[in-house]
Amino acid sequence: MLDPFYPARPIEGMRSLSELRPNEHAVVLELQGGYGFRGRLAALGFTPGAEVQMLRNLSHGPVIVNIRDTRIVLGRREAERVLVTLTRNDDGSSN
Amino acid sequence: MAAATRRIRIALAGQPNVGKSTVFNLLTGLNQHVGNWPGKTVEQKTGTCRLEGATFDVVDLPGTYSLSANSPEELIAREYIIKEKPDVVVAVVDASSLERHLYLVSELLPLAVPVIIGLNMMDVAEQQGTKIESHVLEAALGVPVVPMAASKGQGIQDLLARVQDLICGQVYYNPSVPEIRADHKEVLASIQALIADCVAPTYPVGWAALKVLEGDRQITETVRLRLPKEKWEKMQALLRLHEDACMAVASGRYEWIGRMIRAAVFKPRSGQITLTDKLDRWATDPIWGLMILAGILGIMFWLTYALGSPVQQWIDQHIMHALATSTARALAPLPPWVKGLVVDGAIHGVGTVVSFFPILVIFFAVLGALEDIGYMARGAFIMDRFMHLMGLHGKSFLPLFLGFGCNVPAVMGARVIESEHARMQTILLAPLVPCTARMAVVAFLAPVFFAAPTLVSWGLLLTNLLVLAVAGWIISRIYKGEHLAFIMELPLYHLPNARTIALTTWQRLQSFLRKAGTVILAVSVIIWALSTLPHGDIDSSFLATFGRLLEPLGQWMGLDWRMIVALLSSFVAKENSIAALGVLYGADSEASLVTILSATLTPAAALAFLVTQMLFMPCVATVAAIRQETNSLRWPAFSVLALTLISLGAGVLTYHVAIALGLG
Numbered sequence: 107m108l109d110p111f112y113p114a115r116p117i118e119g120m121r122s123l124s125e126l127r128p129n130e131h132a133v134v135l136e137l138q139g140g141y142g143f144r145g146r147l148a149a150l151g152f153t154p155g156a157e158v159q160m161l162r163n164l165s166h167g168p169v170i171v172n173i174r175d176t177r178i179v180l181g182r183r184e185a186e187r188v189l190v191t192l193t194r195n196d197d198g199s200s201n
Numbered sequence: 202m203a204a205a206t207r208r209i210r211i212a213l214a215g216q217p218n219v220g221k222s223t224v225f226n227l228l229t230g231l232n233q234h235v236g237n238w239p240g241k242t243v244e245q246k247t248g249t250c251r252l253e254g255a256t257f258d259v260v261d262l263p264g265t266y267s268l269s270a271n272s273p274e275e276l277i278a279r280e281y282i283i284k285e286k287p288d289v290v291v292a293v294v295d296a297s298s299l300e301r302h303l304y305l306v307s308e309l310l311p312l313a314v315p316v317i318i319g320l321n322m323m324d325v326a327e328q329q330g331t332k333i334e335s336h337v338l339e340a341a342l343g344v345p346v347v348p349m350a351a352s353k354g355q356g357i358q359d360l361l362a363r364v365q366d367l368i369c370g371q372v373y374y375n376p377s378v379p380e381i382r383a384d385h386k387e388v389l390a391s392i393q394a395l396i397a398d399c400v401a402p403t404y405p406v407g408w409a410a411l412k413v414l415e416g417d418r419q420i421t422e423t424v425r426l427r428l429p430k431e432k433w434e435k436m437q438a439l440l441r442l443h444e445d446a447c448m449a450v451a452s453g454r455y456e457w458i459g460r461m462i463r464a465a466v467f468k469p470r471s472g473q474i475t476l477t478d479k480l481d482r483w484a485t486d487p488i489w490g491l492m493i494l495a496g497i498l499g500i501m502f503w504l505t506y507a508l509g510s511p512v513q514q515w516i517d518q519h520i521m522h523a524l525a526t527s528t529a530r531a532l533a534p535l536p537p538w539v540k541g542l543v544v545d546g547a548i549h550g551v552g553t554v555v556s557f558f559p560i561l562v563i564f565f566a567v568l569g570a571l572e573d574i575g576y577m578a579r580g581a582f583i584m585d586r587f588m589h590l591m592g593l594h595g596k597s598f599l600p601l602f603l604g605f606g607c608n609v610p611a612v613m614g615a616r617v618i619e620s621e622h623a624r625m626q627t628i629l630l631a632p633l634v635p636c637t638a639r640m641a642v643v644a645f646l647a648p649v650f651f652a653a654p655t656l657v658s659w660g661l662l663l664t665n666l667l668v669l670a671v672a673g674w675i676i677s678r679i680y681k682g683e684h685l686a687f688i689m690e691l692p693l694y695h696l697p698n699a700r701t702i703a704l705t706t707w708q709r710l711q712s713f714l715r716k717a718g719t720v721i722l723a724v725s726v727i728i729w730a731l732s733t734l735p736h737g738d739i740d741s742s743f744l745a746t747f748g749r750l751l752e753p754l755g756q757w758m759g760l761d762w763r764m765i766v767a768l769l770s771s772f773v774a775k776e777n778s779i780a781a782l783g784v785l786y787g788a789d790s791e792a793s794l795v796t797i798l799s800a801t802l803t804p805a806a807a808l809a810f811l812v813t814q815m816l817f818m819p820c821v822a823t824v825a826a827i828r829q830e831t832n833s834l835r836w837p838a839f840s841v842l843a844l845t846l847i848s849l850g851a852g853v854l855t856y857h858v859a860i861a862l863g864l865g
Binding site: 174 | 266267269271297298299300301304415416447448450451452455477481485487578581582585586594595685686687688689690691
């Protein structure tokens with residue numbers, strides 16, 4: 107069965123959440139990991155289609171994102187396992 | 202009315218940081234009891250309240266984001282609701298981030314227990330410009346929704362009234378229940394058909410099927426035990442085909458939430474900057490954040506020294522000393538051992554317990570305030586990079602840091618870490634943080650032997666931190682491969698509530714007193730007995746015999762039996778080693794003790810003693826706290842043993858290095 111949210115090959119512009127720069131907006135595509143990890147993140151609102159905004163991202167260490175009106179800290183490894191596609195910057199320009 | 206006379210059991214459910222404990226405190230006031238969930242180290246709060254003749258028994262369930270089996274907290278909440286069947290579950294949700302908070306509600310509604318929504322933080326939502334029509338939400342959900350602002354005391358009476366109405370059947374109750382995302386309906390139906398006759402009767406079948414599909418280990422295990430082999434294999438095959446089902450279930454819930462709030466919530470265009478955004482611009486900045494954290498910790502230390510220590514001394518001089526003198530006078534006609542037991546054993550023990558109070562109150566209050574304001578998570582974010590060096594993540598930083606004041610709040614503070622293994626590691630590392638009592642011993646002894654006591658004190662402190670980092674690194678190597686996921690909510694900041702902070706401080710102090718107080722008292726009576734029996738003087742006592750037995754070990758670091766006994770006596774409380782030295786060397790004042798010590802000990806031996814006492818086994822209060830927090834005897838025993846070996850090893854090493862460097 108084909109799942110519209112579960113791409114068999116990479117969607118164009120797909121990247122991991124950890125690659126977003128501050129103030130970039132993206133849409134969640136997929137979580138990679140075990141049931142426990144995916145379940146925890148899904149409960150916090152990281153479901154396919156959810157909009158997420160990067161708030162803080164240095165080149166190392168944890169990131170802070172805004173998802174469903176909540177600020178969430180993710181360790182870098184966790185952020186790397188959230189696949190997203192970029193939608194727009196805060197200045198309004200879109201990709 | 203039947204409901205008016207009977208007791209109504211309410212379970213409070215909600216996600217973390219939703220103000221659930223404020224609601225609980227408003228409901229129950231001081232009629233509450235804090236304990237642990239049976240067999241678990243998770244805190245359980247229960248209490249009662251009354252309204253118009255009805256009595257409500259309130260159980261505060263652990264704060265959880267969902268009801269999967271990912272953590273002990275989630276399991277406890279779920280099992281309580283399913284097995285104990287409370288009359289009503291009050292789900293407290295945050296109006297300012299309603300979407301995410303309704304996720305827990307979407308998991309509560311399919312359970313066969315009536316649910317009422319406490320729509321908390323209406324004031325915060327309003328401030329942010331969000332408008333919520335609670336009756337529209339109520340109509341959509343089909344369950345009562347009560348708007349509240351618990352931090353201002355609003356909505357509690359309404360909540361209880363609605364609970365009563367619901368019990369009496371005066372409320373329309375017809376909950377809407379979320380469905381799985383359309384593309385997985387078929388597989389859910391197949392699994393439900395497979396397990397229909399094989400689910401434990403306590404669980405609703407549809408719910409169990411959904412949990413199996415989500416990959417829930419606990420429910421899958423109960424099904425496996427009852428399912429015939431060929432059905433089990435069929436089910437496994439289905440599950441393998443639908444690896445992404447857990448996302449479909451979660452998506453289904455969020456789709457449902459979207460439908461529920463569509464007509465009820467009006468949000469302003471996003472992009473407006475809230476107070477939390479402004480504060481976080483500083484608090485989570487890599488440089489400013491560190492400085493703010495350092496400032497907060499500086500204030501805490503200043504409070505400890507400016508307020509805690511003087512109060513400690515005052516209590517010691519004016520209350521404990523007076524008590525000891527007058528009791529000794531009153532007991533004078535009785536045999537001397539009675540006076541010894543009461544004054545040197547019991548009263549001394551009580552004095553030790555009481556002397557912990559000022560510093561514990563300060564640390565518990567600061568901890569409570571940081572939690573209540575919402576700062577804790579920011580500190581964890583800032584320190585995460587550094588904590589990774591020892592295989593921990595940011596959440597372990599503040600508990601460990603509290604250890605500089607006293608190791609007891611450090612061990613108890615480790616509760617904020619949800620990963621079992623990270624919590625254990627933090628608890629085991631906490632005693633390596635040098636507490637104020639140990640630093641006091643250093644402050645007394647270092648000037649006696651060294652020309653640069655400050656340098657020596659810093660060196661000792663850094664030695665401890667180095668050992669801590671190495672120990673952390675080793676433990677994390679042992680657990681290699683078990684990566685700790687760092688997932689943490691940054692709650693909104695809000696003004697601290699004095700009542701909440703006072704209440705949690707009091708509860709933690711009470712818990713310390715109950716658990717550690719009696720142990721300290723008992724141990725100090727035992728140490729007194731060992732230092733007196735059998736002949737009434739310390740030189741020929743059991744303790745001295747034991748000390749002499751260990752003398753060969755002491756010689757490796759240039760210490761005689763008295764120094765060994767002083768080390769052992771620091772088990773009751775770290776600062777005891779000075780008092781013990783005074784007694785053992787027969788010194789009548791601190792000044793004469795200084796003279797005797799500088800004449801008998803070489804600088805190398807003194808340094809070895811200081812290194813050993815800084816790293817020595819945790820004091821009895823800390824051991825009691827470890828026992829309580831790990832709910833086992835194995836971990837406190839391991840901690841005592843490991844630290845004793847580490848400290849003695851470090852002492853011997855220090856002595857020989859110091860001799861080689863010409864300090865002998």
